[in-house]
Amino acid sequence: MSRVPFLSSLSPARRAIFVSLGFVFILSMVRILTDTDDLTSSGTISSTLRVATPILLAGLAGLWAERAGIVNIGIEGMMIVGSWLGGFGAWKWGSWAGIGLALVGGALVGLVHALATVRFNVDHVVSGIAINILAGGATEYLSIIAFKGQQGGGESQSPTGKGGYGTFDLPFLSGGRVGDWTSPDFLGWLEKKHDIPLLPDLAAVVRGVTSNVYIPTLLALAIVPLTAWILWRTRWGLRLRSSGESPRAGESLGVPVVRLRYQAMAISGSLAAFGGAYLSCVLTSTYRQGQTGGRGFIGLATTIFGNWNPVGVLRGAMLFGFPTALKFRDAKNVPALLLVAAIVLALVTALLVSRGKTMAALGTAFGAALALFTWITVDEVPSEFVAATPYIVTIIVLAGARQQLRPPAHAGQPYRPGDNH
C-alpha cells in the first residue's frame, strides 16, 4: 500500500497518521450506516486496549528476540511463567510485586532459551517447544504445591491477589482529576454526537486510550517508543540488530554477538512474562491455568504482521484485539466488521488494479465480495471465527504481502561465534 502516489510523498509517520485517519473514517461511516454506535465508542476502544496489551507485549517479546537473531517460539511458555509468577507475587506481596516477580522470572526463562540456542546451538524452534512444555508442566506442578488448599486457591488457580494498580484519566479532555477537582470530560461530550461523521469517532478513540487506563497499560504502551528508540537510535541497539542481521559481519567489527543475544533474550522473556502477568494481575486478580490461551502465538503473529517494527506490532495488536473486544461487549456488533473488511479489501483491490496486479486484485476482490455477502446474510459471527482472525490474517499477509515484509536476515539460523567460513 505504500506506493500510492500521494501517500508515498509523505514521510512514514505522516503516512501512518493518514492511513489511521482513513481507517477511523471507514469505521465511522460503517457505524452510521449500520447504526452500531458501539463500534467506535470509547468503551470499545479502551476494551480493545486491554485485550491488546498482552498481545502487544508478546509481540514485542518476539521482536526483541528476532531482532537479535533468535526465533522465539517459547513466548507462550514465557507468558505462562509470567502469569503464574504474577498471580503468586500478587497474592503474597501485592500487585506490583507480582509484575516485578514476573519480569525477573521471564528474564530467567529467556536466558534458558538463549543458553540452549546460543551456547549449545540447539534449533531455535525445538528449544522454544521444550520451553513451552516445561512452562506448562512447571506451573501446573507448582500450582498444586503452592495454591492447593489455600483460601481461594486451588489446583489450577491462585488465591486472589492483593491490591490494584490505579487508573489514569487525562485531565480536561477525558475527565481526569486535578487535585480534588474533576476536570470537564470534553471528549466524552463530543463522543456522544453520533450524527456527525469522524469527529465523535476520533474523540472516542482518544478518550478510549486516555481515560480509565491502568498504569501497567501505560507502561506497556511506553515500551513501544522506548523499543524504537533503543533499537534504532542507540549504539547498543544498532549492535543488537546487527547480530540479528549478520552476526559474522558484526563479530568482525567487534560486536559481542553472544552477549547481546543473551541480553535480548532476557528482555524478550521479561516482556512476554509481563504480558502473562498482565492477564493474571491487571485484567483479573488471579492466576488460572491456561489463562494465556495461545496469546503467545498471537504475539508471534503480531511480530510478523508488524514487520518486526515496534509501531507495526502496536498496530497489529490493536487490530487483533479489536474484534475480540467488540465481541466481549456485544456479539451483535461483530458483523459490522465484515463491512469494514469489505470496504478495506475493495480499496486494496482498486489499488492493485491501478498497479496492474490482476491476479492479486482478483483475490482481494473475491475477499471483499465474500465479506460483503457474509455481512448481508449472517446476524452473528461465530466466536470461533473471531478467535481465528489473527491467524488467518497472518497467513494471508505472509502469503500475499511478502515483498513488504522484511524479517531480520539471520533470525533462527545456526551460528557459532568464531566460525567464520
Add this chain to the structure above:
Amino acid sequence: MNRQKLQRMLVTSASSIFAIIVALAICAVILLITGKDPVKAFSTLFGAAGETKVLQGMLNRATPLMISAAAVAIGFKMNLFNIGVEGQMRVALLSTAVIGGAVNLPAPLHIAFCFLVAMATGAIWAGIAGWLKVKRNVNEVISTIMLNFIALSVVAWAFDTFFRLDKEGESTSLLVKTKDLPQSAWFPDLVDRRLNGMLIVAIAILILFWVLVWKTKFGFQLRASGANAGAARATGVDPKRMVLVSMLISGAIAGLVGMRALMGDVHAYQNNLAEQQGFNGIAVALLGRNHPAGIFFSALLFGFLGEASGRLQLEDIPKEIVTIMTGIIVLAVVIINEAVKRWDDRRIQRRAAAMVEAAS
C-alpha cells in the same frame, strides 16, 4: 553392519539414555526443593512397570505417539518442521467421524475407508502449509502454528453448528458428541477393553516409514535434501516437489494419529478427543532421533510416564512432574546431540589429519 555404523548407533542410544538420566536428576532436585521425596517418587513411578494394567495403558498411550512422531520425523528428515500435526489430526478426526459415520460398509472395508478419509483430510490440511511454502515461500513453522489454531476454531465451529447431537434420546452419554460410528468402523481390541489393535497399525506405520526413508529412491532424495539441500538439487532432486510431497505424507500420517481414540475408544467425535497427541509426537521424534526404532522406544517411555504418573498422586506428589520431565528430556537430548556431533566432527578431523600425516 560395519564397525563404524555400530559405534554410531551405540553413541546415539547412549546419548538418548544420558538425556533421560539428566532429566531424572533435574526432576529429583525439583522434587527435593519442593519438599517431596524423589526416591519415593521414582520408585512409585517405575514400580508401576510390573503391573499388566499399567503396561497395557502404556501401549495404548504409545500408539498415537508412534504415529504422530512418524509424521513429525518424516519432515525432520529433510529439515522441514511440521508443528501442525495437532491441527491436521483434529481436522481428520472430525471429518472421519462425520464421513465415516455416514456410510455403511463391511467391517474391514469400512475401517480402510475411514483410514483413507483421515489420511486425505490430514494431507489436505498439511498441504496448505506445503503449498504456502512452495508457492509463496512461507516458513512452515509459522504457517503450521497458525493452521493449528485455525483448525481448532474451524473444527469447534463445525462441530457445534452442524454435527453435535445434544437432543435428548439421540446421545447416550452426558458428553456432547457426534453420531456414533457404525460398529463396522470400530477398530478391534487386542485385549478386550484394555489394549486396542491400533498398536499394530502404529508399528506397521513405523516399519513402512523405515522402508520409505531408508530403502526407496524417494527416501534417499528426502535424506539427501535434509543433509545437503544444495548437493541434492545439483543431482536433480526438485526441492519444491520434495517439500510438497513430504508435507502431504506427513499430513496423511498425522491424520491417523487420532484414530485410536476415535475408532478404537470413543467411536464418535467429541471436544478434546485425542488432545495433545499430535503435539506430543514432537518430543517423541526428538528423543527417538527420527529413527523408527528410536521412536518406538521413546513412545513406550512417554506412554509409560503418562500412564504411571497417576500413581504419583496417591503419594501426594503432583503428576505434572512428568510433564516437566518431558520438557527437560527434549532440551537435554538436543543439547547432548549437538555436543556429541561436535565431538564426532573433531574426531573425524583428527583421524583425517592423522591419515594425511601418515601418508606424507
